[in-house]
Amino acid sequence: MLKNMIQTSRLKSPWIIHFDCGSCNGCDIEVLACLTPLYDVERFGVVNVGNPKHADVLLVTGTVNHRNKHVLKNIYDQMPNPKLVIAIGACGLSGGVFREAPNVVGGVDKVIPVDVYVPGCPAKPEAIIDAVVAGLGKLAELQKQAAI
Amino acid sequence: MARTIIPFGPQHPVLPEPIHLKLVVEDEIVKEALPQLGYVHRGLEKLTEIRDFNQMIQIVERVCGICSKIHAMCFCQGVEEMMGIEVPERAKFLRVIWSELHRIHSHLLWLGLYADAFGFESVFMQFWRIREKIMDINEATAGNRVIVSVNVVGGTRADLSPEQCNWILQELDWVEKETKRLQAVMLDDYTVKKRTVGVGVLTREQAYALGAAGPTLRGSGVAQDMRQFKYAAFDKIDFAPVTAPDGDCYSRGKVRFLETLQSVDLVRQAISRMPQGEIATKFKGNPEGELVTRVEQPRGELLYYLKGNGTKFLERVRIRTPTFANIPPLLAMLPGCELADVPVIALSIDPCISCTER
Numbered sequence: 430m431l432k433n434m435i436q437t438s439r440l441k442s443p444w445i446i447h448f449d450c451g452s453c454n455g456c457d458i459e460v461l462a463c464l465t466p467l468y469d470v471e472r473f474g475v476v477n478v479g480n481p482k483h484a485d486v487l488l489v490t491g492t493v494n495h496r497n498k499h500v501l502k503n504i505y506d507q508m509p510n511p512k513l514v515i516a517i518g519a520c521g522l523s524g525g526v527f528r529e530a531p532n533v534v535g536g537v538d539k540v541i542p543v544d545v546y547v548p549g550c551p552a553k554p555e556a557i558i559d560a561v562v563a564g565l566g567k568l569a570e571l572q573k574q575a576a577i
Numbered sequence: 578m579a580r581t582i583i584p585f586g587p588q589h590p591v592l593p594e595p596i597h598l599k600l601v602v603e604d605e606i607v608k609e610a611l612p613q614l615g616y617v618h619r620g621l622e623k624l625t626e627i628r629d630f631n632q633m634i635q636i637v638e639r640v641c642g643i644c645s646k647i648h649a650m651c652f653c654q655g656v657e658e659m660m661g662i663e664v665p666e667r668a669k670f671l672r673v674i675w676s677e678l679h680r681i682h683s684h685l686l687w688l689g690l691y692a693d694a695f696g697f698e699s700v701f702m703q704f705w706r707i708r709e710k711i712m713d714i715n716e717a718t719a720g721n722r723v724i725v726s727v728n729v730v731g732g733t734r735a736d737l738s739p740e741q742c743n744w745i746l747q748e749l750d751w752v753e754k755e756t757k758r759l760q761a762v763m764l765d766d767y768t769v770k771k772r773t774v775g776v777g778v779l780t781r782e783q784a785y786a787l788g789a790a791g792p793t794l795r796g797s798g799v800a801q802d803m804r805q806f807k808y809a810a811f812d813k814i815d816f817a818p819v820t821a822p823d824g825d826c827y828s829r830g831k832v833r834f835l836e837t838l839q840s841v842d843l844v845r846q847a848i849s850r851m852p853q854g855e856i857a858t859k860f861k862g863n864p865e866g867e868l869v870t871r872v873e874q875p876r877g878e879l880l881y882y883l884k885g886n887g888t889k890f891l892e893r894v895r896i897r898t899p900t901f902a903n904i905p906p907l908l909a910m911l912p913g914c915e916l917a918d919v920p921v922i923a924l925s926i927d928p929c930i931s932c933t934e935r
Contacts, residue, residue, distance in 0.1 A: 448595075449594045449595055449617075451595075451616065451618070452642075453640065453642040453645070453931050454641055454643050454929065455645070455723040458686060458723065459722070459723065461705070462705065462709070462712075465689075465701075465702055465705035465706060465708075465709070466705065466706040467705075467706065467709045491617070492619060494617075494618060494619060496615045497587070497595060497616045497617070500588065500616065504588060526624075526635060526636055526639055527619045527621055527636075527639070529624065530619045530621050530623060531620035531623050533620070550639075551642060551722070551723045551724060
């Protein structure tokens with residue numbers, strides 16, 4: 430029964446962690462804007478947490494560089510299974526305008542597996558909320574697999 | 578008492594961006610702070626070798642999403658000066674309007690994060706609610722919420738119709754009214770004062786000697802603002818820098834709060850005095866020579882060094898951002914404070930790491 434409860438509440442109230450992985454702040458403030466009164470995702474049970482061990486969903490913005498790829502990997506590894514990774518913005522997808530810059534490795538998927546990609550420079554809050562909702566479908570599948 | 582090193586960041590709930598501070602503490606008192614940077618370094622100055630000067634505008638806008646318009650304005654001013662392009666008067670006023678809108682949204686964003694740092698979450702929500710109006714204005718006038726991309730070399734890309742100007746003025750009345758409602762909380766509230774007054778003091782002499790910039794400098798009582806140097810249309814707009822004397826977190830917060838209201842006034846002035854006419858000048862040729870150009874960002878003085886060699890690729894673009902100037906003052910504020918005050922003090926310089934590391 431406890432297992433059922435955890436499985437239901439994980440989908441009904443996903444806890445997210447946001448990591449800025451070398452972005453220009455544009456996407457970060459849009460992620461934060463999702464939490465504020467106009468969009469207010471907390472009414473759907475989405476809570477922003479600071480500790481990776483509490484989180485179900487990892488929101489990553491920005492390009493990966495040689496220094497922060499270790500931090501990103503570290504945060505991803507600390508998150509409990511099943512987990513969801515959402516890459517936000519053109520930079521998180523491919524490196525964006527910075528893809529040819531000397532210190533840029535590329536998109537987030539060069540380091541960790543990504544489940545949902547959100548395009549845009551910066552991605553709009555509506556798109557980010559949509560991505561989290563789309564991702565929850567995948568989280569439900571992952572949960573089922575883990576149960577079997 | 579033995580010394581302990583406590584890592585602060587790179588991933589920390591109070592910081593939207595990764596910066597790593599090693600805090601050397603004795604008991605609860607911070608003795609020394611050692612910054613470690615480089616988590617957001619992309620190396621975008623080097624992109625000037627493969628992107629021509631028109632394409633570089635898109636790159637420099639993405640130095641920092643919060644003040645993107647002002648980065649592009651600074652870059653365009655530099656290239657225009659190098660090529661001797663005369664910018665139409667109307668474009669100068671349009672640049673002022675959008676840059677001041679950017680300042681309002683940046684300061685409201687900061688005031689929210691700052692309130693969150695000392696645990697006042699409802700004020701955080703209130704400031705961000707007001708800020709959404711500015712994002713709406715950006716989206717309606719320029720087509721994007723955050724990175725508005727209105728600057729081109731020679732002027733601006735978009736124009737404002739009289740209806741849009743009226744609408745902006747109406748929305749700003751609302752923004753001003755709502756911001757003033759929060760004045761009692763930010764400036765007079767007992768709890769807020771308890772967390773900010775006398776915390777992280779930077780004296781006037783220290784601020785000057787360490788080269789602080791922007792509200793960090795003005796919060797220590799030095800009336801210095803790049804807008805006094807009359808770039809863009811500021812020569813036709815009445816402007817006097819806002820200062821506060823004490824150099825603590827409260828003063829820096831007060832400067833930013835009052836600047837938000839001041840920027841509303843500057844937008845009104847710019848709209849009322851904006852002449853009719855062209856919004857961009859046509860030009861030919863490539864930039865040649867070298868120069869330094871400066872503007873006032875929400876965080877302080879922004880400096881661009883540009884060097885052109887007569888081809889469409891600039892030879893060197895060097896960006897010095899205000900947060901870079903404000904890190905030495907931050908390191909001077911931290912020793913002697915309590916560990917619990919570190920988030921408030923670190924945020925009080927309005928750190929923009931993606932600017933600093935580019």
